[in-house]
Amino acid sequence: MTDLRIAIVGFGKIARDQHVGAIAAVPGATLAAVASRNASLPELPHFATVEELLEKGPPIDAVSLCTPPQVRRAQAATALAAGKHVMLEKPPGTGVAELDPLIAMARDAKRTLFATWHSRYAPAVEPARAWLASRRIKSVHINWKEDVRVWHPGQAWIWEPGGLGVFDPGINALSILTRILPRPVFVTAAELDFPANCQAPIAADLKLTDIGGLAITAEFDFRQTGPQSWDIVAETDQGQMTLSRGGRIMAIDGKVVADAPDQEYRELYRRFVKLAVTGASDVDLAPLRLVADAFLLGRRNIVEPFVD
Ligand code: NAP
Numbered sequence: 125m126t127d128l129r130i131a132i133v134g135f136g137k138i139a140r141d142q143h144v145g146a147i148a149a150v151p152g153a154t155l156a157a158v159a160s161r162n163a164s165l166p167e168l169p170h171f172a173t174v175e176e177l178l179e180k181g182p183p184i185d186a187v188s189l190c191t192p193p194q195v196r197r198a199q200a201a202t203a204l205a206a207g208k209h210v211m212l213e214k215p216p217g218t219g220v221a222e223l224d225p226l227i228a229m230a231r232d233a234k235r236t237l238f239a240t241w242h243s244r245y246a247p248a249v250e251p252a253r254a255w256l257a258s259r260r261i262k263s264v265h266i267n268w269k270e271d272v273r274v275w276h277p278g279q280a281w282i283w284e285p286g287g288l289g290v291f292d293p294g295i296n297a298l299s300i301l302t303r304i305l306p307r308p309v310f311v312t313a314a315e316l317d318f319p320a321n322c323q324a325p326i327a328a329d330l331k332l333t334d335i336g337g338l339a340i341t342a343e344f345d346f347r348q349t350g351p352q353s354w355d356i357v358a359e360t361d362q363g364q365m366t367l368s369r370g371g372r373i374m375a376i377d378g379k380v381v382a383d384a385p386d387q388e389y390r391e392l393y394r395r396f397v398k399l400a401v402t403g404a405s406d407v408d409l410a411p412l413r414l415v416a417d418a419f420l421l422g423r424r425n426i427v428e429p430f431v432d
Contacts, residue, residue, distance in 0.1 A: 127154040128209070128397050129184045133174055133199055134191030135160035137279075138213060142242075143188055146389035152397040156184050174199045178206045185209060186236075186400060192281035193288070197222045200237070204229040209236040209400045211392070215295050218286030220409055220416050227407055234403035238396050241299035241411060245391035246371025247384035252356075253304040255376070259360035261305070264340040267355045268297045269348035272326070278432060282324060289324025291415045293354075294344035298411040300356060300371050301342075307334040311414055314422035319430035326430055330418055 130147055132139050135158050144165070147155045157169040159177040164170035171177040174187065186209035189196045193215050200210045204226065216239035217223050223239070230237035243249070270293055272282075281287045288295065302309065309332045317327040326347060332340040354370035366375045374382040399406055 125152065125401075127152055128186055128400050129154050129156040129182075130186045130188055130211075131155075131157040131159055131177055131181065131184045133159045133177070133187050133189050133203075134195075135163035135165070136190060139188075139190040142389040143190060146393045147188075149390050150393040150397060153393050157181050159187075174202050178202070178208075186211065186396070188396075189213060192279075193218045194281060194284065194286045197226065200226050201229065204233060204235055204237070207233060207235060209238075209396070209403070211236075211238045211240060211396050214239070214241055214299070215288060215292070215412050215415070216407065216409065217412065220412055223407060223409060227405060230403075230405045236396070236399040236403055237405040237407055238392075238399055239407040239409070240392050241296070241303075241408070242388040242392055243296035243299050243371050244303045245388040246300070247387065248367055248374035248382040249300055249303060249371045251382040252300075252365060252367050252371075252374050255365060255374070256304055256358060256360070257306060259362050259365075261338060262359045262361065264301070264305070264338065264356065264358045266297045266301065266340075266342035266344075267353045267357070268294050269343065269345040270352045270354070271348050272346035272430075273432065274352075280432075283319075283322040283430065285323045287324045288415065289318075289322065290326055290328055290344045290346040291324075291418070293346075294328065294342070295411050295415055296370065297342065297344070297354070297356060298414045300367065301332075301340070302408075302410040302414070304356075304358075304367075305334065305338075307336065307338075308410070309334045309338070309340060309414070311417040311421055314418040315425065316418070316422040317425050317427045319428065320426050321429040325422075326427065328418060328422070330414075332414070
């Protein structure tokens with residue numbers, strides 16, 4: 125079988141930090157080109173746009189879209205129309221409905237559309253799901269707080285409409301939540317703090333539940349200085365389960381039971397290569413729907429302006 129020849133589109137922080145290394149490490153995947161307005165990689169063909177890549181670039185089978193969410197839908201449609209498989213960074217879109225035509229295009233063209241949720245591939249997520257499956261869950265609390273100035277410096281798109289603000293990292297927690305719980309969950313209330321000069325929230329408190337009335341709370345905050353937290357705690361009839369460091373470490377009643385090295389992006393590319401063999405798609409919109417509902421239901425507070 126020949127390698128899946130992939131072009132990265134949008135060569136920013138996550139492309140550099142994770143995608144390049146993951147593609148190099150995964151058998152069956154090859155990085156063939158970069159399309160980015162300003163950035164490039166030495167010794168790889170470079171194009172400013174997806175259109176230029178498709179018109180003048182080397183033969184490729186797939187694109188991996190690492191651009192901000194506001195421009196990804198159009199790029200995905202262009203790539204699918206040209207017969208390419210498409211991998212989408214998270215969140216898969218700026219709205220929920222914009223995914224429908226992409227899903228249909230991929231199905232009709234027998235090409236893969238892979239809406240990735242990298243946090244679901246964190247090493248302790250599947251152990252947590254398996255452990256919770258045989259317990260009665262009493263409550264769940266998400267504590268997802270990071271310093272936006274440390275993790276997203278200069279990323280103006282995060283504060284624009286469709287940029288999601290604090291839900292850009294927060295949706296990772298929701299992607300884990302919707303994976304590890306046995307039943308679908310929904311938002312019942314939300315409180316969103318919008319800086320006076322921004323179009324997206326800097327902090328959010330959510331209440332969620334499921335058909336059985338499970339109490340789920342979530343605190344997202346981009347203003348965290350000092351210790352950062354990416355934790356989910358579930359109280360059950362057989363003890364407290366903690367998933368920390370974004371799903372990397374699992375503890376039961378404070379005792380670590382799972383702690384393995386991060387392979388999230390390698391797992392994503394292994395899955396992409398596998399999906400592309402048959403042109404099957406993998407698009408789960410549950411985390412994005414929860415964020416959309418938080419915007420629909422949320423009470424809004426205007427807080428002090430944010431200056432990067
Ligand atoms: P980023 O550093 O801003 O990189 C995105 C790149 O896309 C930019 O460097 C820019 O490259 C290009 N771009 C920006 N605006 C564009 C536009 N209007 N049209 C075309 N290209 C544009 O952002 P990032 O942190 O890599 O995040 C990208 C996506 O990955 C986001 O959806 C984010 O949620 C997700 N993600 C990020 C992280 C993380 O740790 N940063 C982790 C997981 C997932 P050029 O100027 O060269 O075109």
